[in-house]
Amino acid sequence: MTGSAADVAERVLELVRSRAADAEAEVTVGTGSDALTRFANSFIHQNVAEEVSHLVVRIALDGRVATTSFDGPPDNEALGRVVDSVLAATRVRPPDPDWPGLAPVADVPDPGHWDDATAGATPDDRAHRVADFVVAAGGLETAGACQSQAMTTAFANSAGQRAAGRSTAADIDGIARTGTSDGSARITSVRLGDLDGRAAGERAARKARDGADPTDLAPGRYEVVLEPQCVADLLLFLFLYGFNGRAIEEGRSFVRLGEQQFDPAITLREDPVDPHQVGIGFDVEGTPKLPFELIRSGVTRGAVHTRRTAAKAGTESTGHAVEGGEGLGALPTNPVLDAGERSTQELIGSVDRGLLVTDFWYTRILDPRTQVVTGLTRNGVWLVEDGRIARPVRNLRFTQSYLEALAPGSVLGLSSERSLVSGGFGSASLVPALHLASWNFTGGAKG
C-alpha cells in the first residue's frame, strides 16, 4: 500500500475535487491480510495467503452515480485512472431520482475488535491449531480450515465524513468422519489465540462417533433442538427477505413493526459493539453502526437500512449497506440473539420426541413472504425420546416456514450457551441453540 488507508482515501477525494469540484464522492479503502489453512483426509492440502489492497469509489455528479472498485497498488497513476473511470461513467448516466446523497458527518463507534497477535499470525500458527484438531480426533479422518484475517479500513467522503476502523477475525471449522457419519465443530473469535484446536477436534470426533451408523427416520413434523449454526441460518433468511429495508419497501417482506410476529422468548439485537462480535463500526457508505433492537420479546421493533432504503422509508440509515449490495438492500452484520436460562443439554432433556440437529445445509428460499425454506441436515442428527438421545438418524430434507417455526407459542427454549457463527456478507451471528415445537421434515436420504 502506498500510504495509509486514510491517506489513500484523502488522495482519491483530492483527485475527484481536482477533476470535478462539484462532485459528491465517497471512498472506502481496505488493506490487510487474509490467510487460510485447509486440511482434508487429515493433512493440510491447501494453504493460502494474500495481501489485500482494495478500494471502492462512488461518485455522484448531479445525481448521476457510478462506482468503481480497484485491487492493486494505489499509486497516483492507478488512482487517477480509477477516478477518471468513475467520472466518465457518471457523465453518461441519467440522473438517479432516488440518489440519497452522502452520509453526513457523524461519530462512528470503535468496537475494538482487534488483536495484534492475530494480525501477525503466521502459517505455523494456523498449522499448529490444525495439528491439534487432527490429533484430538483420535484417528478419525478430519477436514476443515483455520483462517485468520486482519483488515484496516478507512472511509472518507466529500461531505466531511471520516471514519476509520480495524478488525481481526479467526476461525477454525472442521469435521471428523467415521465412514458412516460426520461431526462438526467451529470456533470464531477476534483472536486466533481463542481457537482451541484440540477442543474443536474432540467435539467434532465425539459428534461423529455418536452419530455413527445412523438409521432412517420417517419424514414428518418433529420437535427440534437446533444448534447455533442452524439458528444463524434462520436469522440469515429473516434478514435477507424480512428485516431488509429494501424488501420492506417493495412489499416483499413479512415485517410489520410493532406486531407480535415472533415468540415472546425471542429478543434480537443488531450489536456491532458486543464484546463477542467481530467487525468495524461503520458501513461502506460511512454511516455508523449503532446497536438497536430488531425484535423485543417477540415484537418486531426495527429494520435495517442503507441510505437509499432509509430515504424511501422516511427514516435514517442504520449503517447496513454492503459493498456491491445495491440490489440486495441492507443486511445486519452483527446480530445477537438473547440467550435463555437452560443449558443446551437441558433443552435436549425437555424434548418428548424430536430431533437434535447440528447443522443445516444448502438452504434455499421457496417463498420470501412466508419464509418457506428447503434444506437438509448435516454433520449429525439424533432422535431424542423422553429427553434422551435415542439413536442417530440419517440426514433429512426439510421444507419449513422459518417464520412459522419462530411464531408465538413455537419456541420452547433457548440455550444459555451462545456461539459466534460466521455468515455470509461478512456477518457473524451470536446465537444460542433453540428448542422449537415443530419442524417439517419432508424427505429422507432416499427421497
Add this chain to the structure above:
Amino acid sequence: MHDLTTAAVEAALAAGATYADARVMEIRSEAMAARNGVVESLDREERAGIGVRALIGSSWGFFAVPDLAPAAARRAGEQAANVARASTRVPGKDLELAPVDPQQGSWANDVREDPWSVSLAEKGDLLEGVTRAMLDHGADVAEAGFNAWDTRKWLASSEGHRIDQHIVECGAEMSATAVGEAETQRRSYPGIRGQYGTRGWELVRELDLPGNAPRIAEEARALLTADACPSLDATDLILGSEQMALQIHESIGHAVELDRILGWEAAFAGTSWLDLRQLGTLRYGSEIMNVTADATLPGALGSFGYDDEGTPAHPVDIVRGGLWVGALSGRDSAALAGVEAGGAVRADGYNRIPMVRMTNVGLLPGDSTLEAMIEATDDGIFMDTNRSWSIDDRRLNFQFGCEIGWEIKNGKRGRLLKNPTYTGISPTFWGALDMLGSGDEWTFWGTPNCGKGQPIQIGHTGHPAVPCRFRGIRVGVRG
C-alpha cells in the same frame, strides 16, 4: 508479463518448492443494474496482481499480492513456498502431478462486439426500457442487469509452461415480480441467472430482452392467481432447458468433481456419492444419457484455451450411454485417481488458488423436441425456469423449484401452475430420463455465480442442455 511470472516461479523454487506456477491476472468488469425504470447501480472493477502456487510434499502453498512490481512477484514466490512448508506440520502422502507437456501458446475467444465499445447510455437505455415495459405489463418490481468481464492472464510454471489468454465474457438478465396478498411471484428471462457466455455484446442483443419483457411480466401477474402445483408422489415431468442446466450443474457437475470425490472439499462444499472404484461401471442414468465436459465449445461460458495450470482445453466424456466414465480433474487430483489430467482447474482471480471447476458440463442432445414430449405425455407437468435449488453434500438428494409450470393432460399443455417443485435422488432421477430434445434445442447455458472453495471463489460454468422428460417423479413438496 512473463518476466514477472518467471521471477515468481524462480523465487518459489529457490525457497524450496519442488514445483511452482505463477499467474498474473488483470480483470476488469462492468455491471449495471436497473430497477423500476431507473439505473440504480453502475459498478466497475479492476483487479490486477500475481498469485503463486508452490508445492512441497503433500501441500500446496499459495500467496498472492495485488502488485505487479518485480519485487512483489519475487516476494509472492518466496512466501508461497514458505506457506507450503508450514503445512508439513500436518503432512500427507507426497502430491504428484499428472503429466502434461509444457505448453507455450496464446488464446482468445471470438468477440464480435466488444462490450466496452457499447456506450453506457445505450446499455442504460436498454435496461431502463425493459424494466419500464415490465412495469407497464403488470410487474410490481422490475429488475434488469448485465455483466461483462475482460480477463487477461499469463501463466508460467517450473515445467516450462508459458501461456497467455484473453477471455471476454458477457451476458444479461431481467425479472418481473408480482406482489400479491400473501405471496410474491417472479418470472425471469432468459433464466434466473440470466444468460452468459464467452462472447461479446452480440449475446445481449440476441437475447432480445425488449421482446420478452411484456411476456414475463404478464406471466408473473398470472401466477398470483394460478393453481398451486399438485402434490404427487409420481408423475411425468418435463423440464425446460434452463432448468435442465441447473439440474446438470447440481446433480452431475459437482458430483463428478474429482476434488470432491477425493474428500478435499469434505468439510465445506461436501463430497460426492460417486466412488472411484465404480468409474466405468456405475449406472448414472438411462441409456440415452450422454454427458461431456467440453471447454472447447465456442461461446460457452466454461470455454478457454488452457486451464489455470496450463492443460489444453479438450472434451472429457463424463457419462456415456448412462454409465459414469469420467471426472473433472486437475493435475494433482488426476494423478491421485490414476486418470489423465482433465484440464478443469481454474481460479476466479489472481488472489485465489486454482481448483477443480466445471468447464461446459452438459447433455448431448437426443432426437425429440419439447412439443413432441408434451404430445407424448398423457398426464404430467412441464416446469421451466429455475427458482430454488437445494441438494445434499453428496449431491444425491435434491429438491428444485421452478418459476412456472403447466399441467399436461392427454398430450396438451393445460392450466398454469405456480410454485412447482420436484425432488429426487440423482441416479434414480437420471434413470427415469426417457426423452431428450434434439440439437435444434441445444442451448449453451452459462452460470456466472458458482460458489466453491475456501476462501470462496465464484466460478463461471457452462451447461449445454435440452428439454428432457422424466418418468415417475415426485412433485409439489410443500412446507
